[in-house]
Amino acid sequence: MRVLIVEDNRELALSVRKGLMKENISVDIAFTGEEGEEKAYITEYDAILLDLNLPGKDGLSILTFLRESGIETPIIIVTARHEIEERAKGLDYGADDYLVKPFDFVELMARIRAVVRRFHGRTSPNISIGPLLVNTVKREASIAGNVVSLKPKEFDILLYIAQKSPAVVSTEEIVEHIYDESFDPFSSVLRVHMARLKKQLASSAGKEVLKTIRAKGYQLCE
Numbered sequence: 001m002r003v004l005i006v007e008d009n010r011e012l013a014l015s016v017r018k019g020l021m022k023e024n025i026s027v028d029i030a031f032t033g034e035e036g037e038e039k040a041y042i043t044e045y046d047a048i049l050l051d052l053n054l055p056g057k058d059g060l061s062i063l064t065f066l067r068e069s070g071i072e073t074p075i076i077i078v079t080a081r082h083e084i085e086e087r088a089k090g091l092d093y094g095a096d097d098y099l100v101k102p103f104d105f106v107e108l109m110a111r112i113r114a115v116v117r118r119f120h121g122r123t124s125p126n127i128s129i130g131p132l133l134v135n136t137v138k139r140e141a142s143i144a145g146n147v148v149s150l151k152p153k154e155f156d157i158l159l160y161i162a163q164k165s166p167a168v169v170s171t172e173e174i175v176e177h178i179y180d181e182s183f184d185p186f187s188s189v190l191r192v193h194m195a196r197l198k199k200q201l202a203s204s205a206g207k208e209v210l211k212t213i214r215a216k217g218y219q220l221c222e
Contacts, residue, residue: 001046001116001156002026002177006036006062007078008054012101016049019105024139024152026180033057040066044176045073046119047112052079052090060093067094074115078103113137120163127162130222132201132209134162143204153178154197161210161218170217194218 003020007013008031017027028043030036033054040048040062052059063075076097077090087098096115099108113136117123127134131144139155141148150158156178161169175185183189201209213219 001112001159002028002043002180003112004028004030004036004039004043004045004048006030006033006040006048006054006059007051008032009051016105016108019108023109024156026178026183028181031055033059033062037062037065040073041069041071043181044173046116046177048073048075049078049108049112050075050095052077052086060090063090063093063095072119074119076108076111076115078108127159127165129162129165129220130209131205132162132220134159141201143201143209146204148200148204150197150200151193153193154200157193157197158201158210161220165220166222168213168217168219173217 003025005013005016005027007016007029010031013029013031017029020027028039030039033056036050036054037057050059050063054062059077059079063077066073066075074096075094076099077095078099078101079086080101090098096118097111099111113125117125117136125135125137127136133142135141136159141150141155141158157174160174160177171190175183175190198210209221211219211221
């Protein structure tokens, strides 16, 4: 998962990023409204945490611009404004959820998972594809009840492909969602992760589970 934090409070933004990274989430930060709007418009994030009080351009204006531009990325407004009218206005403008500062990090994570599930049309934390079961809360994959040994990034890649299944997922899409803006697209890191992921899944299932579609990307077998 890749998340954008649009927050001018640097201490808070960096603290939230640290927590999200411990959950194996790639994080980008924007400290101004204009920077946040540009990043949200250019990059396809899995979720955006958006403050309302921002220098340059306020959160509601950013929210309006993104929705009018057809950007459907789940957006959680995170702000100190706690009045019901402000909360309702944010939801009416197109936000998916609303969290008042100060907040508990456990609740933030639960809300992120919930808006991402709804965005992908799911209500359950589990994704089932044939004998493969991906548990988004436990961050665990299993085949026919047997847990597959995966490293954090390997699980992230599998989760993203599972969310998109049965579609073919390109390398470019994986890079954009799994790694942050500091990732070198010319490195061999993704190829190494993909090779081990395919091997671990095949070893557990006794057959190919994740196949490579030549010149297109990757797809999970039903």
